[in-house]
Amino acid sequence: MRGVLAKRAFRVVLIKPSHYDQDGYVIQWLRSTLPSNSLASVYGLIEECARDRVLGPDVDIEIDACDECNTIVDVPAVSKRIRAAGGGMVGLIGVQSNQYPRALDLGRQFRALGIPVVMGGFHVSGCIAMLPKLPPDLQEAVDLGIHLFAGEAEGRMAEVLRDVAAGNARPIYNHLNDMPEMAAAVFPILPREVVTRVAGHYSSFDAGRGCPFQCSFCTIINVQGRKSRYRTADDVEAIVRANAARDITRFFVTDDNFARNRNWEPILDRLIELREQHGFNIKLMLQVDTLCHRIPGFIEKAARAGCTAVFIGLENINPESLMGTKKRQNKIWEYRDMLLAWRRHKVVTYAGYILGFPTDTPESIARDIEIIKKELPIDILEFFYLTPLPGSEDHKKLYLSGVPMDPDMNKYDLEHACTAHPRMSKEAWDKVYNDAWTRYYTDEHVERIMRRALASGIRPKKILDLLTIFAGSVGIEGVHPLQFGFFRRKVRTQRRYGMPVRNPLIFYPWRVADLLKVAAQWLLLVRRYRRIMARVTADPAASAHCDEALRPHVAVGETDDFVKVFADKIPHTHGAPVQAAVG
Numbered sequence: 001m002r003g004v005l006a007k008r009a010f011r012v013v014l015i016k017p018s019h020y021d022q023d024g025y026v027i028q029w030l031r032s033t034l035p036s037n038s039l040a041s042v043y044g045l046i047e048e049c050a051r052d053r054v055l056g057p058d059v060d061i062e063i064d065a066c067d068e069c070n071t072i073v074d075v076p077a078v079s080k081r082i083r084a085a086g087g088g089m090v091g092l093i094g095v096q097s098n099q100y101p102r103a104l105d106l107g108r109q110f111r112a113l114g115i116p117v118v119m120g121g122f123h124v125s126g127c128i129a130m131l132p133k134l135p136p137d138l139q140e141a142v143d144l145g146i147h148l149f150a151g152e153a154e155g156r157m158a159e160v161l162r163d164v165a166a167g168n169a170r171p172i173y174n175h176l177n178d179m180p181e182m183a184a185a186v187f188p189i190l191p192r193e194v195v196t197r198v199a200g201h202y203s204s205f206d207a208g209r210g211c212p213f214q215c216s217f218c219t220i221i222n223v224q225g226r227k228s229r230y231r232t233a234d235d236v237e238a239i240v241r242a243n244a245a246r247d248i249t250r251f252f253v254t255d256d257n258f259a260r261n262r263n264w265e266p267i268l269d270r271l272i273e274l275r276e277q278h279g280f281n282i283k284l285m286l287q288v289d290t291l292c293h294r295i296p297g298f299i300e301k302a303a304r305a306g307c308t309a310v311f312i313g314l315e316n317i318n319p320e321s322l323m324g325t326k327k328r329q330n331k332i333w334e335y336r337d338m339l340l341a342w343r344r345h346k347v348v349t350y351a352g353y354i355l356g357f358p359t360d361t362p363e364s365i366a367r368d369i370e371i372i373k374k375e376l377p378i379d380i381l382e383f384f385y386l387t388p389l390p391g392s393e394d395h396k397k398l399y400l401s402g403v404p405m406d407p408d409m410n411k412y413d414l415e416h417a418c419t420a421h422p423r424m425s426k427e428a429w430d431k432v433y434n435d436a437w438t439r440y441y442t443d444e445h446v447e448r449i450m451r452r453a454l455a456s457g458i459r460p461k462k463i464l465d466l467l468t469i470f471a472g473s474v475g476i477e478g479v480h481p482l483q484f485g486f487f488r489r490k491v492r493t494q495r496r497y498g499m500p501v502r503n504p505l506i507f508y509p510w511r512v513a514d515l516l517k518v519a520a521q522w523l524l525l526v527r528r529y530r531r532i533m534a535r536v537t538a539d540p541a542a543s544a545h546c547d548e549a550l551r552p553h554v555a556v557g558e559t560d561d562f563v564k565v566f567a568d569k570i571p572h573t574h575g576a577p578v579q580a581a582v583g
């Protein structure tokens with residue numbers, strides 16, 4: 001028809017790659033447990049490009065998105081859809097170092113079928129930000145014709161799409177020196193059918209980026225910077241409303257440290273208004289630091305805004321270890337007050353604990369975990385290996401001084417020893433990691449956590465489910481709880497590049513035996529924990545439970561027993577109170 005342009009399509013398929021288990025199968029589930037904010041961020045940016053018709057008025061940009069942790073990627077079928085649309089590209093989204101080998105394998109397959117591929121995320125950004133030259137694994141991607149994107153893509157996506165559509169995309173886009181403002185930036189969003197593949201239908205957004213601290217194991221500050229860049233309260237309201245229109249009101253706020261978001265208060269005030277005056281049933285999971293309780297009104301407002309769980313970067317209780325990694329902001333003598341402050345608002349606390357600081361030994365770690373169990377009211381403790389993540393100062397130092405590090409990026413998931421430890425052999429470190437989980441999640445301590453939860457008014461079912469997942473994930477599924485999901489899937493043909501695809505007669509019987517074993521182990525664990533919870537809830541004294549960890553400090557200068565254990569280390573810690581040192 002005269003005057004009307006013939007429509008064309010450009011299909012963008014966004015894939016957030018997972019990573020491989022020790023047998024070379026992709027770690028994926030029927031339902032995953034945590035949403036991918038990188039996927040939501042890039043989806044929002046492509047949607048903006050589609051709205052703005054950046055490829056011309058006659059080109060419809062069509063978008064598919066999936067998180068490989070909960071969706072099986074069929075490479076030939078995706079390629080067919082892109083070709084059927086008349087053109088398009090695959091975006092490999094938010095690729096972390098541990099996901100890089102899987103992302104490269106996907107990229108290799110798409111490239112073999114002639115599909116353009118662009119890859120972004122922390123591995124690309126971290127390596128380019130910190131290393132003097134492109135490492136061999138990134139060079140391999142470039143050699144395959146995969147386009148790399150370093151830095152943040154707000155305001156830069158249209159250029160990438162136009163270049164790919166014109167067939168002249170650059171090998172590397174580097175925007176690391178030019179970080180976009182976040183106020184009024186396009187926000188993360190995903191279609192409902194992508195969000196509902198996450199158990200509990202959690203979506204996500206980052207209310208800010210950047211962190212003022214300088215932990216040497218951290219990559220974030222070298223990629224997103226140390227200046228707080230943040231969304232406005234209006235932006236956050238728009239995010240909540242857009243998701244609520246899709247019947248989604250639970251959010252993982254992915255700021256690494258929401259307490260250091262300079263705009264935390266207007267944002268929380270707006271969320272409180274949405275909850276209390278407009279009836280939005282908002283639920284939030286936040287990540288915070290160990291000093292957040294010092295910020296007047298922060299915890300109270302977070303709870304009123306719907307915060308039901310917080311991830312706290314506790315990292316360690318030995319001041320010497322914390323100093324060694326420049327985590328000077330962690331004051332161990334304030335840990336209990338901080339944890340109790342969250343409990344008063346019925347917020348579940350998760351704390352990350354890093355194993356393998358230079359001064360750690362198997363004995364010191366065992367001692368520290370016992371101290372935590374007795375003296376700190378943490379609900380969920382999760383363990384990680386100290387890992388030189390590409391993009392961190394630790395990695396850069398080892399790289400430049402030629403210290404050997406494991407070349408297999410798949411292992412940079414904080415669940416493997418990737419370089420030598422000064423005081424522990426690799427075997428000893430591995431044993432320490434596995435023992436840490438069993439040492440913390442004993443039946444006796446699980447019962448204590450349940451009693452503490454009941455006494456603090458935390459829902460029994462919630463704590464029971466969390467304890468079951470965190471106690472069983474490593475031992476039964478062999479994966480960290482952060483990667484956990486419900487019902488593990490293993491696709492016979494999707495094995496790591498270079499590993500043989502098993503014969504169906506070998507694969508399927510092995511898989512059935514594997515499934516039965518895992519199901520039986522879960523059944524036993526669930527029954528055991530349910531019995532413990534039944535015993536606790538039946539106890540009339542349970543709600544009045546009090547132990548050392550729940551006892552608030554009352555006297556001026558009073559300190560925990562464990563602080564005394566480290567008294568000789570504390571004077572070297574910035575800001576330490578004098579009483580702690582002599583106590």
Ligand code: B12
Binds near residue numbers: 099482
């Ligand atoms: C939320 C989060 C998670 C979530 C969700 C994952 C996700 N990516 O959304 C969960 C809980 C699942 C998770 C888990 C893990 N995470 Co995590 N996580 C984060 C966190 C806090 C925020 C991610 C985010 O949303 N960032 C904001 C987005 C917008 O940034 P982005 O991903 O870089 O994306 C931008 C650009 O890179 C670019 N881009 C990205 N992809 C693409 C693709 C294309 C085509 C283009 C053009 C552009 C582009 O555009 C985006 C918008 O600007 C980051 C820290 C951080 N500040 O980013 C750590 C981080 C990414 N995680 C990290 C790690 C190590 C892990 C774990 C291995 C262990 C752990 N303790 O956390 C696990 C394992 C995960 C797994 N194997 O599945 C590291 C990765 C470092 C590295 N070198 O690999 C980080 C950097 C934190 C750290 N400790 O240093 N994580």
Ligand code: SF4
Binds near residue numbers: 213215256257
């Ligand atoms: S507090 Fe967290 S985000 Fe900030 S530098 Fe330390 S590890 Fe990184």
